[in-house]
Amino acid sequence: MGNLSRRAVIRASVQLAAAGALSRPYIANAANTTASAWWVQGFAQEEDVAFRQVVEDYQKASGNTIDYSIIPYAPERQKIVSAITSGDVPDLFTANPAEIVALYAWQGKLVDVGDVVETQKSQFSETALLSAQCYNSVTKRRGTYGVPFTGAVLPIHVWKSLVEKAGYKIEDIPKTWDPCWDFFKDVQKKLRAQGARNVYGQGLQVTANGVDPNNTFHYFLIAYGGQDIVTKDGLLHVDDPKVRAAVIKALTYPTTSLKQGFVPPSAVNWNDADDNNAFHSKLIVMDLDGTISTEVAIIKDQEDYNDIVTMGLPLSNEGQPVPSQLTVVNALIPVGAKNVAVAKDFLKYFIQPKVNNEWLKVGLGRNIPVMPQIVKDDPWWFADPHRKAYTTQGVIGSTVPAYWAFNPAYSQVQTEHVWSTAWNDILNNGMTADAAADKAFARIKEIFAKYPIVQS
Amino acid sequence: MSSTSVLEFAPSAIRQRITTWRHLRGGLKGSEYAWAIAFLVPYVGVFLAFVVYPAVYGLWMGSEASLYSELFSDPIYQSTVVNTVLFLGIAVNLKMFCALLLSGFFMRRGWWVKALLMIYVLPWAVPALPTFISIHWMLNGEWGLINNAIYQIFHIDGPAWLDSRWFALGSAIYSHIWKWMPFWTVILLAGRMAIPQDLYDAAKVDGATGWRQFVHINLPLIANLYLICTLLSTIFSLGDFNSVFFVTGGGPANSTHVLATLGIRDAFDLAQPRLGVAAVMSALPLVIPLVIILMRKLKTAEVQL
Numbered sequence: 001m002g003n004l005s006r007r008a009v010i011r012a013s014v015q016l017a018a019a020g021a022l023s024r025p026y027i028a029n030a031a032n033t034t035a036s037a038w039w040v041q042g043f044a045q046e047e048d049v050a051f052r053q054v055v056e057d058y059q060k061a062s063g064n065t066i067d068y069s070i071i072p073y074a075p076e077r078q079k080i081v082s083a084i085t086s087g088d089v090p091d092l093f094t095a096n097p098a099e100i101v102a103l104y105a106w107q108g109k110l111v112d113v114g115d116v117v118e119t120q121k122s123q124f125s126e127t128a129l130l131s132a133q134c135y136n137s138v139t140k141r142r143g144t145y146g147v148p149f150t151g152a153v154l155p156i157h158v159w160k161s162l163v164e165k166a167g168y169k170i171e172d173i174p175k176t177w178d179p180c181w182d183f184f185k186d187v188q189k190k191l192r193a194q195g196a197r198n199v200y201g202q203g204l205q206v207t208a209n210g211v212d213p214n215n216t217f218h219y220f221l222i223a224y225g226g227q228d229i230v231t232k233d234g235l236l237h238v239d240d241p242k243v244r245a246a247v248i249k250a251l252t253y254p255t256t257s258l259k260q261g262f263v264p265p266s267a268v269n270w271n272d273a274d275d276n277n278a279f280h281s282k283l284i285v286m287d288l289d290g291t292i293s294t295e296v297a298i299i300k301d302q303e304d305y306n307d308i309v310t311m312g313l314p315l316s317n318e319g320q321p322v323p324s325q326l327t328v329v330n331a332l333i334p335v336g337a338k339n340v341a342v343a344k345d346f347l348k349y350f351i352q353p354k355v356n357n358e359w360l361k362v363g364l365g366r367n368i369p370v371m372p373q374i375v376k377d378d379p380w381w382f383a384d385p386h387r388k389a390y391t392t393q394g395v396i397g398s399t400v401p402a403y404w405a406f407n408p409a410y411s412q413v414q415t416e417h418v419w420s421t422a423w424n425d426i427l428n429n430g431m432t433a434d435a436a437a438d439k440a441f442a443r444i445k446e447i448f449a450k451y452p453i454v455q456s
Numbered sequence: 457m458s459s460t461s462v463l464e465f466a467p468s469a470i471r472q473r474i475t476t477w478r479h480l481r482g483g484l485k486g487s488e489y490a491w492a493i494a495f496l497v498p499y500v501g502v503f504l505a506f507v508v509y510p511a512v513y514g515l516w517m518g519s520e521a522s523l524y525s526e527l528f529s530d531p532i533y534q535s536t537v538v539n540t541v542l543f544l545g546i547a548v549n550l551k552m553f554c555a556l557l558l559s560g561f562f563m564r565r566g567w568w569v570k571a572l573l574m575i576y577v578l579p580w581a582v583p584a585l586p587t588f589i590s591i592h593w594m595l596n597g598e599w600g601l602i603n604n605a606i607y608q609i610f611h612i613d614g615p616a617w618l619d620s621r622w623f624a625l626g627s628a629i630y631s632h633i634w635k636w637m638p639f640w641t642v643i644l645l646a647g648r649m650a651i652p653q654d655l656y657d658a659a660k661v662d663g664a665t666g667w668r669q670f671v672h673i674n675l676p677l678i679a680n681l682y683l684i685c686t687l688l689s690t691i692f693s694l695g696d697f698n699s700v701f702f703v704t705g706g707g708p709a710n711s712t713h714v715l716a717t718l719g720i721r722d723a724f725d726l727a728q729p730r731l732g733v734a735a736v737m738s739a740l741p742l743v744i745p746l747v748i749i750l751m752r753k754l755k756t757a758e759v760q761l
Contacts (some may be wrong), residue, residue, distance in 0.1 A: 078724045085517075085729045103727055197607075198598050208709040265616045266597045269624065269707040274596075283598055415726045417710070424709035428620070 035091035035342035037068040040076050043293045043366055050362030058349045064342045084109055089334040091343040095146060097211055099415070101134055101330045102408035105145035106451060108138035111333040111340055116147050116347045120371065123353055124148060128370035130401040131328035135234060135408065140454050146330025147347045149356060150367040153324040153394035154215050156311040157279060157294045158286045162199070166190035166285075170309050177223045177322065180314035181253065185262045187285050201262045203275050203287030204254045206427070208420035210272040215290055215325065217419040218403075219313070220250035223322045227400065234407035234453035238441040247440070251419070251433045255426045268427060280304075290327070295386040296364045310386040312393035326399035328370055353377075368394045409444075409451035418443050518733035527734050536713040539625055540694070540739070543632070543714050548689050551633045552640055556682060559644035560670065580638040588702035591631050592618070595703070621711040624704040628712060632699035636692075640685055647681040648674060680753065687750045694739055715739050 042048050048070050055066045071079060077096045083089045084104060095101045104110050117124070117132060132146035160170055166187040174180045181202060188201030205212040221229065226246025228237055237243050257263045264283060266274070276294055279287040287294065298304050313322045331350070333343050349355060357374045360367060365387045368375075375381040375395045382388040403410040413419075421443075422436040431439070481489050527533050562573050579587065594601040595617035603614035618624045651673065659669050697716040700706065706713040706721060713721065715735055723732025 074724075081724050081727050081729055100727060200598075208707055209705050264598050265619050268709065269618045269705060271705050278598070281599055412726065421709055424711075428709070 032339065033063065033342060034065040034067050035337075035339045035346060037066050037343070037346070038076055038079060038090050038093040039068055039070050040094045040096050041070050041072045042363055043291075044296055044364055047363035047366070050359045053362070054350060054355060054359050055346075057355070058346055061349070062345060064345065066342075066346055084334060087336050089336045091337040091339045092331055092333050092347065095330045095332050097415075098131075098327050098329050099402065099404040099408075099411035101132070101146040101332055102404040103411045104332070104334070105134035105143070106137050106408040108136055109335050110145040111335055111337065112143045112145060113147050113331075113333055113344065113347065114144035116344050116351070117144050119348050120351050120353070123371040123373055125326075125370055125372055125395075125399065127151075127326045127399045127401050128328050130232070131326070131405045132330055134405060135453050137451075146328075146332055147351060148328045148330050148370045149347075149351055150360060151326045151328045151370045151394060151399075152291045152367055153326050153390070153399065154219055154288050154290045155292065155390050155393055156286055156288055156313070157203075157292075158309045158311060159279075159282060159307060160309050161307050162191065162282060162285045163187055165194070173311070174314065176315045176319060177317050178253070181257070184286050185257070185260075188262055191285070198283055200264045200284045201286070202257055203279055203284035203289070204257060204263045204267060205270055205275055205289070206254050206258060206263065206267050206420065206423045207270040207274075208417040208424065209270065211327075211414070212270075212272060212275065212289065213417060213420045213423075214414045215327070216254070216288055217250055217423075218325050219288065219322075220253060221246050222325060222400070223313070223316050224249040225316070226250065227323070230403040230406045230410055232406055233455060234451075236407070236409075236444065236448045238444060244437065244441075247437050248433045251422050251426060251436055255423050255433070258427060268424065291366045292386045292390045293366050296366050299364065305386075308386065310389040312389055312397060321398055323398040323400045324393055325402055326370075326394060327402055328405075329367070365390070370395075372396065407448065407451055407453060409448040412447045412450075413444055416443075416447070418447075514733050514737070517730050518737040520730065520734075523730055523734035524738065527731060527738065532710045532713065533718065533735065535621075535711060536715060536718045536735075537738075539712060540714045542625065543629060543696075543700070544690055544693055547629045547632045548686060548693050550629075551637045552682065552686050552689060554633070555637050555640040555644055556678075558637070558641045559648055560674070562641065562645050563648055577638040577642060579635050580642075584635060584698045585702060587635070588631060588698055591627070591634075592703050592705075595627055618704055619708055621708065624708065624712045628700045628703045628714075631703045632693065632696060635699065636689070640689060643685055644678065644682065647678045651677050684750065684753050687746055687753070691743060691746055691750070694743065 039051055042051070051068075051070065055068055059065055073096060076094070080093055080096060080100065083093075101110070113132075117129070121129070128148040128151065129144075131151075132144050132148050133142050134145050135142050136145070158170065158173070163170060163173075167190055168183075168187060173183050184201035186201075188199060191199045205216045207213050221227070224246035226243045228240065229243045229247070230236055238247070254263065258265070258267065264278060266278075270278070275284075275287050275289055276297065278284050279289075279294055280298065292310060295305060295308050295310060313324060316322050331347055333340055333347075337343060350359070353369075353371055353374050356369060356371065357378060360369055360374075361378075361380060365381065365384070368391055369381075372395050375391050380387075381391045381395075404414065418440050422440040425431040425436040425439060426433055478485070482492070484492055558576075562569060562576075597603055597614070597616035597619055600617070602617070606612065606614035615623055617627050655673050655677075656669060659665075659673055664672060695716050696714070697720065700712060700714050700717045701720070704712040706717050710721070715738065719732045719736040721732070722735050723729040726732075
């Protein structure tokens with residue numbers, strides 16, 4: 001070991017620091033053409049392959065580099081929260097879950113991407129545009145804080161063989177809301193009468209995990225006429241008698257079904273995948289669940305794939321079409337991103353209808369476009385019976401945005417699972433639907449009080 | 457000329473200063489000290505970056521008083537505290553007591569006991585996540601392995617394990633015990649094996665066998681180890697996220713959260729990291745006394761006979 005003096009250590013440290021400082025401009029120059037991206041992992045591997053292809057094509061076309069990470073759903077969410085909290089953010093990421101666009105826009109933590117959306121504004125559906133325009137409490141006005149690139153609605157998935165085994169045909173399914181759901185109760189009764197032990201008519205997600213129970217509640221709420229619980233101006237209307245009545249019905253129907261034994265008891269604690277597992281194991285005859293991942297997951301088993309019938313929503317009890325709440329997924333650029341220009345440039349490329357369409361198609365159509373013209377120009381979207389039903393419901397049919405787009409308070413309502421708690425109060429705490437609704441309303445009002453929106 | 461000789465001729469005040477300086481340097485001289493610093497710097501850097509900084513950052517994040525008033529008014533937090541106390545009280549004590557008994561069993565001679573021990577430690581050896589997810593599926597009320605087995609054998613429907621608070625919490629406690637009891641059994645087994653055979657032989661001469669040997673030899677000699685293991689296990693179990701999250705998911709309706717899972721829920725599901733940190737920090741009044749007791753116990757130098 002040679003002699004190492006204190007001076008030598010200090011001298012070496014200074015030289016190292018100087019070398020680092022001198023090389024920084026070159027690193028910075030490289031960064032000028034590089035944007036970092038966090039992308040949520042697809043349900044099917046093909047979705048990730050498709051994203052890599054988009055990046056590769058963009059890099060060739062632009063000369064820029066997208067330094068991307070494809071991350072599973074839950075870890076990506078945790079990384080996003082950590083990044084926003086610490087300020088050490090990537091240049092762009094997918095909104096995960098979708099409602100964080102509203103939350104972070106409110107906090108002034110997102111870059112306005114109106115110029116990106118403007119490039120395809122005429123292509124986007126109104127629901128998509130509304131889902132990207134969120135309120136910023138710092139600037140006290142709405143802005144475009146997300147770049148919509150896909151969406152999802154909840155179709156109904158039905159085992160045709162189970163319906164037929166019960167002595168019915170798919171055409172027998174009633175066209176209006178309550179009769180449609182009640183039909184599956186009859187199917188269950190018939191199947192049980194034939195000796196089937198563990199089969200349930202309805203797959204209703206009355207759990208407090210993930211996004212599914214929120215979606216389920218909102219679909220029932222809208223069908224029962226409570227669509228205006230939050231309006232475009234961000235105001236809450238739980239005191240509106242029509243909304244209140246719809247909420248009580250949306251709390252009552254699923255819980256009554258479960259109490260009557262038409263929904264698997266374990267549905268109170270299902271996670272995101274459990275309803276899919278229950279459906280695939282034919283524990284439930286039908287499932288109301290987002291996207292056609294239920295079908296795509298078993299596409300290699302053509303017999304089962306073709307045995308599933310994918311349906312849009314029935315009409316309301318009054319015979320009116322029920323709009324589907326479309327969850328629009330946005331790409332976001334956080335404040336503090338080092339290379340906003342490249343991030344925006346990449347997103348402008350990504351939302352070109354041709355590029356976006358190819359990306360969605362490689363993902364087997366699990367997610368639908370938020371640009372209606374895409375499906376009008378490409379018959380692929382109607383070439384498969386599942387995709388056709390899903391596209392018709394979510395792109396061609398009537399859709400409404402998620403409520404968080406109107407007021408970020410609703411993000412918290414969803415993440416806290418206020419409605420699931422109300423279901424649980426009815427199921428396990430002996431509350432009436434009225435009392436559970438009142439308790440939920442009180443909590444929702446508390447949350448909304450934290451997010452005042454200045455009306456222009 | 458060596459530094460020792462310099463000291464011999466230096467005035468006493470300077471000599472004293474040099475001696476003190478050298479003492480502060482741990483007796484190291486010249487470049488030895490520089491090398492020591494050079495080797496120490498990476499460790500200190502890592503320690504500051506990955507231990508001190510996160511701890512201080514966490515304390516800072518959870519330092520607002522308003523977070524705690526928000527937390528304490530949350531009914532989910534209140535039930536979580538009850539769950540955490542039950543989880544620790546039942547899971548840790550049952551696990552440690554059973555581990556104590558089983559460590560006695562595994563002291564027996566015979567190849568089959570060793571073979572059984574090998575099988576017994578498997579739950580601890582296998583990765584936690586897949587096993588807890590498997591347990592979650594096995595406990596499914598409708599299509600899970602356990603209820604199907606109950607139906608096949610007894611022709612009755614088994615309980616809905618994960619659909620009510622107490623069954624679900626019990627399932628999480630069971631999973632924790634199943635996972636960690638082998639580890640503590642092996643630790644206590646090692647403690648028993650360290651007891652000199654002479655003591656048992658002497659006890660036999662005095663006519664003490666079985667239960668009396670356990671009470672008068674085993675128990676006093678491993679009492680300190682048992683207590684330290686119990687304290688350690690309590691601290692570890694307080695941070696046990698997996699047994700609850702992957703078995704019950706904190707459900708139904710957030711009724712089976714413990715502080716570790718609630719912290720993650722608040723931080724990431726609700727996107728309120730400060731609230732999540734506050735939830736975890738609220739365990740400090742329990743953790744700090746435990747750590748102090750543990751440190752005091754670890755200072756014990758003599759065997760407590």
